[in-house]
Amino acid sequence: MNHIAVAIDGPSGAGKSTIARTAAKKLGFIYVDTGALYRTIGLAVFRKNFDALNPNEVISVLPEINIKLKYVDNNQRVYLNDEDVSELIRTPEISLFASRVSIIAEVREFLLDMQRDIADKNNVIMDGRDIGTVILPNAKVKIFLTASDEKRAERRYLELFQKGVSTTIEEVLNDMRERDKKDSSRSLAPLKKADDAILLDTSELNLEESINTVINIIKSAEA
Numbered sequence: 001m002n003h004i005a006v007a008i009d010g011p012s013g014a015g016k017s018t019i020a021r022t023a024a025k026k027l028g029f030i031y032v033d034t035g036a037l038y039r040t041i042g043l044a045v046f047r048k049n050f051d052a053l054n055p056n057e058v059i060s061v062l063p064e065i066n067i068k069l070k071y072v073d074n075n076q077r078v079y080l081n082d083e084d085v086s087e088l089i090r091t092p093e094i095s096l097f098a099s100r101v102s103i104i105a106e107v108r109e110f111l112l113d114m115q116r117d118i119a120d121k122n123n124v125i126m127d128g129r130d131i132g133t134v135i136l137p138n139a140k141v142k143i144f145l146t147a148s149d150e151k152r153a154e155r156r157y158l159e160l161f162q163k164g165v166s167t168t169i170e171e172v173l174n175d176m177r178e179r180d181k182k183d184s185s186r187s188l189a190p191l192k193k194a195d196d197a198i199l200l201d202t203s204e205l206n207l208e209e210s211i212n213t214v215i216n217i218i219k220s221a222e223a
């Protein structure tokens with residue numbers, strides 16, 4: 001049986017995860033947050049006290065780790081060697097580690113089959129940076145979700161604040177710009193809009209409008 005795949009790519013803070021998660025729930029699809037996979041590798045490297053910029057150190061960690069995604073009440077949980085690390089991977093420090101390890105070809109290769117396998121077996125909305133370009137180039141729907149830097153920083157700040165992470169909006173904006181630059185300028189699977197992706201700028205849309213727009217795009221592709 002063929003499953004429907006929706007690829008949502010875009011920079012951090014564009015609202016990808018909230019929008020994709022809610023749209024998936026409404027449509028009965030599985031939501032796959034691929035950033036969590038890179039974050040989990042980042043966490044493993046961080047715990048070893050290794051340098052995320054040193055490919056040899058990062059690659060040496062890969063054989064020691066087993067990453068699993070599980071779905072509890074439709075919510076994604078990520079496991080590192082059977083430990084639920086879903087919350088631990090959300091700190092600004094691990095964001096930076098994730099962005100750094102994601103440059104490494106072996107890391108991307110390590111996570112590739114896992115992502116494709118989930119899309120083979122389920123109707124998915126998968127979010128990331130290279131889903132429409134590399135992971136699922138044949139996805140039925142591709143959306144490139146973006147918003148202005150300021151809007152994205154404001155949203156990410158509020159999200160972190162609600163989780164009790166102490167930071168400032170300036171710090172978030174700086175971290176975000178640094179990560180976006182790295183994610184877009186890397187030679188391997190850079191953050192970029194697929195030629196056949198629909199560009200959706202959410203700067204002037206509230207959450208509900210953004211979710212409805214995404215759902216309408218998916219429904220019209222299904223029809």
Ligand code: DC
Nearest residue numbers: 012034035038098099102128129130
């Ligand atoms: O979506 P996120 O902010 O949780 O992602 C964390 C980092 O992982 C991001 O800076 C870049 C990397 N990433 C990637 O390279 N490819 C993906 N498909 C998803 C995330």
